[in-house]
Amino acid sequence: MGGDNAPHVEVEGAVAAAREFGVPVTLVGDVEKVQAELARHNCKGLDIEVWHASEVVGMHDSASDAVRKKKDSSIRVAFELVKGGEAVAVVSAGNSGATMAAGMFVLKRMKGIDRAAIAQLFPTVSGKTLVLDVGGNVDCKPIHLVQFAVMGEVYARFVMGVDNPKVGLLSNGEEASKGNELTRETSALLREKPINYIGYVEGRDIFNGSVDVVVCDGFVGNVALKLSEGLAEAVGKMLKAEIKSSFLSQIGYLLSRKAFNNFKKTVDYAEYGGAPLLGINGVGMICHGGSNPKAIKNAIRFAHEYALKGVNGRMAEKLNESFPGDAREREGAQAPDAGTERVAS
Amino acid sequence: MGGDNAPHVEVEGAVAAAREFGVPVTLVGDVEKVQAELARHNCKGLDIEVWHASEVVGMHDSASDAVRKKKDSSIRVAFELVKGGEAVAVVSAGNSGATMAAGMFVLKRMKGIDRAAIAQLFPTVSGKTLVLDVGGNVDCKPIHLVQFAVMGEVYARFVMGVDNPKVGLLSNGEEASKGNELTRETSALLREKPINYIGYVEGRDIFNGSVDVVVCDGFVGNVALKLSEGLAEAVGKMLKAEIKSSFLSQIGYLLSRKAFNNFKKTVDYAEYGGAPLLGINGVGMICHGGSNPKAIKNAIRFAHEYALKGVNGRMAEKLNESFPGDAREREGAQAPDAGTERVAS
Numbered sequence: 001m002g003g004d005n006a007p008h009v010e011v012e013g014a015v016a017a018a019r020e021f022g023v024p025v026t027l028v029g030d031v032e033k034v035q036a037e038l039a040r041h042n043c044k045g046l047d048i049e050v051w052h053a054s055e056v057v058g059m060h061d062s063a064s065d066a067v068r069k070k071k072d073s074s075i076r077v078a079f080e081l082v083k084g085g086e087a088v089a090v091v092s093a094g095n096s097g098a099t100m101a102a103g104m105f106v107l108k109r110m111k112g113i114d115r116a117a118i119a120q121l122f123p124t125v126s127g128k129t130l131v132l133d134v135g136g137n138v139d140c141k142p143i144h145l146v147q148f149a150v151m152g153e154v155y156a157r158f159v160m161g162v163d164n165p166k167v168g169l170l171s172n173g174e175e176a177s178k179g180n181e182l183t184r185e186t187s188a189l190l191r192e193k194p195i196n197y198i199g200y201v202e203g204r205d206i207f208n209g210s211v212d213v214v215v216c217d218g219f220v221g222n223v224a225l226k227l228s229e230g231l232a233e234a235v236g237k238m239l240k241a242e243i244k245s246s247f248l249s250q251i252g253y254l255l256s257r258k259a260f261n262n263f264k265k266t267v268d269y270a271e272y273g274g275a276p277l278l279g280i281n282g283v284g285m286i287c288h289g290g291s292n293p294k295a296i297k298n299a300i301r302f303a304h305e306y307a308l309k310g311v312n313g314r315m316a317e318k319l320n321e322s323f324p325g326d327a328r329e330r331e332g333a334q335a336p337d338a339g340t341e342r343v344a345s
Numbered sequence: 346m347g348g349d350n351a352p353h354v355e356v357e358g359a360v361a362a363a364r365e366f367g368v369p370v371t372l373v374g375d376v377e378k379v380q381a382e383l384a385r386h387n388c389k390g391l392d393i394e395v396w397h398a399s400e401v402v403g404m405h406d407s408a409s410d411a412v413r414k415k416k417d418s419s420i421r422v423a424f425e426l427v428k429g430g431e432a433v434a435v436v437s438a439g440n441s442g443a444t445m446a447a448g449m450f451v452l453k454r455m456k457g458i459d460r461a462a463i464a465q466l467f468p469t470v471s472g473k474t475l476v477l478d479v480g481g482n483v484d485c486k487p488i489h490l491v492q493f494a495v496m497g498e499v500y501a502r503f504v505m506g507v508d509n510p511k512v513g514l515l516s517n518g519e520e521a522s523k524g525n526e527l528t529r530e531t532s533a534l535l536r537e538k539p540i541n542y543i544g545y546v547e548g549r550d551i552f553n554g555s556v557d558v559v560v561c562d563g564f565v566g567n568v569a570l571k572l573s574e575g576l577a578e579a580v581g582k583m584l585k586a587e588i589k590s591s592f593l594s595q596i597g598y599l600l601s602r603k604a605f606n607n608f609k610k611t612v613d614y615a616e617y618g619g620a621p622l623l624g625i626n627g628v629g630m631i632c633h634g635g636s637n638p639k640a641i642k643n644a645i646r647f648a649h650e651y652a653l654k655g656v657n658g659r660m661a662e663k664l665n666e667s668f669p670g671d672a673r674e675r676e677g678a679q680a681p682d683a684g685t686e687r688v689a690s
Contacts, residue, residue, distance in 0.1 A: 219528075
């Protein structure tokens with residue numbers, strides 16, 4: 001209910017996911033509004049349910065307030081369904097901070113995890129790169145980034161299907177002498193973990209396919225994500241303006257339109273659907289507030305696959321292996337509800 | 346002498362700047378090598394001198410070591426020429442950390458400035474945005490970012506020709522509740538300064554023309570710069586691969602080639618030449634190590650204009666206005682030679 005165009009696009013995306021991929025979907029929200037949207041589609045034979053929730057968390061609500069005060073909000077009720085075993089995953093295009101906070105509040109963090117993280121796939125010349133965290137956690141400690149690295153490694157291995165994924169730490173240069181206080185401490189810790197840590201990577205490496213998982217704090221990751229979106233959009237606008245400036249160019253554009261469309265598909269976030277919320281006892285997929293039905297459809301498909309593959313079980317194993325017997329040490333870093341206040345937009 | 350293709354491209358760029366813009370140029374470096382390159386050009390009537398320097402700072406030398414140990418390096422000698430009044434500006438495609446360190450060491454920081462900053466112009470749909478710092482200073486304090494903001498404002502006003510430039514602070518969201526510890530403290534300080542501070546901006550705002558000067562620490566700025574370069578390169582490669590995949594697309598590309606070339610010109614760093622080093626008592630322009638002659642030529646033109654416009658005098662006035670009578674307070678933040686160790690690649 002909290003997306004920019006809710007529940008119109010959410011319902012259309014859900015119907016498409018149920019029809020094209022056979023995913024059983026429960027729509028959580030104002031039952032009248034949701035039913036009215038459903039009536040616009042042919043849902044015959046589709047496994048779609050509606051579950052009523054009377055409240056909505058708005059984009060400008062504070063994340064933790066929204067979760068604590070609006071106990072019957074669609075986002076909180078959706079996570080309660082997962083907790084109760086009536087659903088395996090939550091997909092939301094609403095307030096991403098509230099989604100993160102609700103996920104942590106209702107399902108709790110995984111053992112060994114102090115902060116949940118939002119992970120985002122970026123297109124590269126040869127595949128995809130997973131970047132985390134892209135928005136949840138500003139002012140991270142080194143141990144948080146190490147936890148992100150382990151979660152990202154498991155995600156790359158079991159969801160993206162990468163063998164022995166290369167994990168890099170985002171920095172301002174590749175040499176060990178570069179970085180800031182946070183990255184230097186984190187890098188030392190990462191070298192001791194059972195992952196294929198390749199050291200510092202730079203902003204350009206996100207797009208050149210030289211690394212599979214890029215770890216950073218949520219402030220830097222969010223700047224990187226929004227900068228990429230902004231640049232891709234600006235590039236499109238500038239190119240369009242140039243093409244429109246001459247008749248010959250316009251003819252040329254028409255002839256190469258297929259290439260442009262394929263290219264657009266590569267950089268279109270809707271193809272990826274959403275960004276997984278890693279580190280909670282369950283599956284959450286965070287979509288853009290302005291998602292189109294295709295993005296919702298793909299997010300539902302990814303969330304379903306993610307849950308069926310039992311990735312969280314793999315993650316729990318890897319976390320145990322990566323942090324053997326230092327539970328007490330980690331407890332020190334674990335403030336109650338850390339990260340529920342300062343979250344992504 | 347320290348650039349990737351030195352002194353070949355530097356000499357070619359300098360000859361072009363002297364010929365096309367009438368800028369008097371002193372080439373600093375190994376006199377034999379530089380003369381050999383000069384002999385390949387027709388320099389008749391051009392105001393070009395050669396000044397010998399026996400040492401070279403390599404890309405992997407530590408910045409401060411290079412400056413202190415290699416006292417006859419081309420970069421240090423070049424700044425000594427400015428100090429002695431025999432030149433008005435330094436342009437370098439060598440080790441940018443060493444350039445920054447040499448500039449601060451020889452010319453000293455401006456009064457009111459604790460850290461010099463590298464500023465970079467980014468193309469936008471409607472003009473240009475200045476981002477600083479993009480590489481010199483990791484782990485900044487709020488006062489450093491405030492100083493960057495004041496310097497950037499003056500640069501935008503007097504070099505970019507923007508009336509009452511809009512200054513933004515890079516963050517992970519526009520709302521005041523977003524940001525990290527550094528940005529929240531900085532934002533409060535910026536509101537008290539005599540500049541048009543518009544608050545937090547996001548990564549996407551760098552490219553949409555909504556802000557003229559974007560302030561951030563050198564870690565985030567460097568990640569942003571390299572990410573932008575990497576994405577622009579990846580976009581070019583992906584589009585090329587798509588266009589090559591069909592004959593019709595190739596014909597189309599040929600017809601719209603002019604549009605593509607104009608577009609490439611917009612995002613080509615060579616058009617901007619270099620990134621100004623702000624906060625020293627003199628003018629320094631830092632170019633990519635892999636600069637082509639056009640980039641060197643444009644950097645020389647910009648450096649010349651910058652020096653002739655007396656921008657540093659304007660900056661000194663604005664710094665006095667922005668930090669009235671708090672010299673002692675600032676002294677506290679000013680560690681000797683801060684920033685000469687950790688510098689840009």
